[in-house]
Amino acid sequence: MFGLNKKDASLLLIVAGLVAFAPFLLNPFPEGSAMAQFNAGYPDLMQRFVIFGIFAIGFNILFGLTGYLSFGHAAFLGVGSYAAVWMFKLLSMNVLPAIVLAVITAGAFALIIGYVSLRRSGIYFSILTLAFAQMSFALAYSVLTPITGGETGLQLALDDPRILESASASEGNIPVPGLFGLEMRDSFEMVMGSWVFTFNFGYYFCAVIMLIAFYLSIRIFRSPFGMMLRAIKSNQQRLNYTGVNPRPYTLAAFVISGMYAGLAGGLMASMDPLAGAERMFWTASGEVVLMTILGGVGTLIGPVLGAGMIKYMENIISKINSDILHGWFAFLPDGLEDLVVTMIYPFIGKGWHLTLGIVFMLVVIFLPGGLVEGGQKLANLFGRKKADNPKSASTEPAE
Amino acid sequence: MGILEVKDVNKRFGGLQALGKVNLSVAENSCHAIIGPNGAGKSTLLNCLVGKLIPDTGSVMFDGQSVLGRTPFEINQMGISRVFQTPEIFGDLTVMENMLIPCFARRDGSFALHGIRSVISEAELRDQAESMLEEVNMIDKRDMHSASMSRGDKRRLEMAMCLVQNPKLLLLDEPTAGMARADTNNTIDLLKEIKEKRNITIAIIEHDMHVVFSLAERITVLAQGTPLVEDTPENIKGHPKVKEAYLGEAA
């Protein structure tokens, strides 16, 4: 299907299915129940799942295939956001031109930064990308304020020109981004008993784009280009003496992953039309690294899993407070209850980053292949028990 | 006029004269061995041929064109393939993928952006890779993870990767270093077979006299960065200068 082998096609279909039914899958608990706080089927959160999924898929094309660890990828996301918001300000509230410009701008930006950074490899490359990203952040925050809005960020205003739509702007409200009349914030709620499922147009728009991005990444992984990138990670010396020039390959990978980041930034601005410099800060770059590692570097599905996992945990864990904890452990004797709550408390709510840091360290130490490797190990464990399957997962190329 | 012409090559590292006035001519379709004691400059010379080092003075002509100032991948594209002392392969890739990369490099040149086409659909290149694997008796290992193979197999794979490019000149840097006698003999047989089947020039740097005398048609003896003698194996065997500089030491 679509030029994919059976295995990849089924992977794509599974992801498509999950994404399509996400409003159901992420809202398994009835409204008002104690477990409802674990629901994640809100438009806002689901949009973030897929948008960061795109970001991580793109990052994985660079880091997963070539092994070049960029610590400045958030710069491209930020550039994409700014470009998209400018499109909304100048041209129209239609998201298509905004997203196209976001991708192109981020790609051009990545071409310049990549051309310079890729003259070095290893740790030097990481530090160069970090330096470029921090530089962009500093510039966006200060000197470039006329373009970036500085500290307050870039926002829409009533008197923006929006040359393609003069009529709609007269209502007196700042218009919202849409796609040919359909607004991104449009939602349809379905009530089934005590369950409420929300279907949001913005989410589905992002989801479709994410599936396309995912499909393209599968094609890249399976292409001669992808094979060359893996060869670069494996042995650049041999590649050089085999008549291949690694640099244009890595540059192409860098630009492609920069464009993915720009796409994510453009979508982010399309869902909520503002852009701020903090999106380019190096912790934001670190976050996409975390997502990719957590899910599984160099695997197809890993980055999507990692992005979903981190954004889900962020949302849920940071919402838990001590009252909720006391509620959970109410069955324990009072003293013990307090002790347990005190022990867990640093890791929840505002302590979410602590949990994240610990999880991340554990993954790097014990499970360098991320969740995908963990899953494979589990599958092997159970698979071997069920039947002596001669085709063990380890002999296959990393999926 | 040989396919490879090295003229008056000098190379210094700080105070050390690694190569001094090296002249070498490798005739087309011959097997030319370069021998010499440790530190004679064999590896430096080889690195000057493949673009890893640039000689201070002198010229290196391959097939009528200068290789100086070209990068390793450009020199490979001219038709020189190199086998390393310790096998250099793509350890994270399967044997088949290892074979496909030189096939792509030969067909597409040093860079081509086939980002959407699938590797599986490249039937012609796969056939090439497979028949080469058959030739070196590795077809049954085609889907193996190449890092997990034995050193002998890695060496064979590396050789196959070089040969599938149909190079005009194959450079071998101590191809049997660290190998058991049986593996060494296999390698010799493989090289002889390759030599018979193809129009290929082989330049080999080797310590093992058994390998050198089984393969080489001409031998250059290098000592202290300068060619001592160049002659046929028969003459080299009895040459007093060589005995003094090399064989004497080895015995």
Place this chain on the structure above:
Amino acid sequence: MDAIILQILNGLDKGSAYALIALGLTLIFGTLGVVNFAHGALFMIGAFCAVTLSRLLSLSHEVAIPGQVDFLGNPATRDVPYVFDIFGEALGSSIIDWAVPLSILFAIPIMILVGVIMERGLIKHFYKRPHADQILVTFGLAIVLQEIIKYYYGANPIPTPAPEAFTGSFDFGALIGFEPNTIIYPYWRLVYFAFAAIIIGAVFAFLQFTTFGMVVRAGMADRETVGLLGINIDKRFTIMFGLAAAVAGLAGVMYTPINSPNYHMGMDFLVLSFVVVVVGGMGSLPGAVLAGFLLGILESFASMREVIDIIPGINQVIIYLVAIVILLTRPRGLMGRKGVMED
């Protein structure tokens, strides 16, 4: 001329901090071959050692003031720090006043302990893993450490003043023969620079003149050979890590009066210190120190109004720009050695 001297002086304190952190980074990188993204966190922990000690010293208990009642008629009380009870009020209050310098003594054992635990518990398992893994795991550790600090000390900066004797400024210009009031410089910054210079001198002397230092330097040059000589290089490297942690920690302790410590100060300095290391030359200790001061001073010059008027924002990006130019033209940095982290 006076403006130039002022900018150089202004660059010294930041430059000192950069140099000290970069020195530790280089020691760790040069000896252990590990890229430590958690090194900024060590700087931050040092700063919070100072915060902790000054809090500990100000711990107090209520004492009734005899013969006084508050407006409700209860006996009036006042807080008396425990140190007053031990040392008397006069000495006690100067101990509290001198909390930051005293923290040096407090921080050294703590930082060495933190460093050794970090190396034995985590870093040593990453010697053989790729640099990317080292970056990632120490990055995770940095997040964990800074979040722990944030949990206990909150997100706001905590003002930690210098001893009374060193607050305020003095007229440096008048001292060296300029017009009065042209070069005004805070005392504490000069103290910080002197302190940094002493630490740097001590580290270099230690490496130069002790057997231990000789082994470490040999290990930086060629780890395998030193190992083959039967010297237990691993143990020495653990101590080295403790030492580097202490250097970063002390840099943090003394920096607190200049900038109130907050939980993200480590990360802020880390990024720049990495740039400093790269500019100085990966694995070169003098390079790290030189580049630290140079970049600190350069940053200070770029912050001059006259410069910003010509090139807006240059103060924000100058260090990065220099790093990029250096990396591209002189990949080994100012004083980098051949063969360190080369492709």
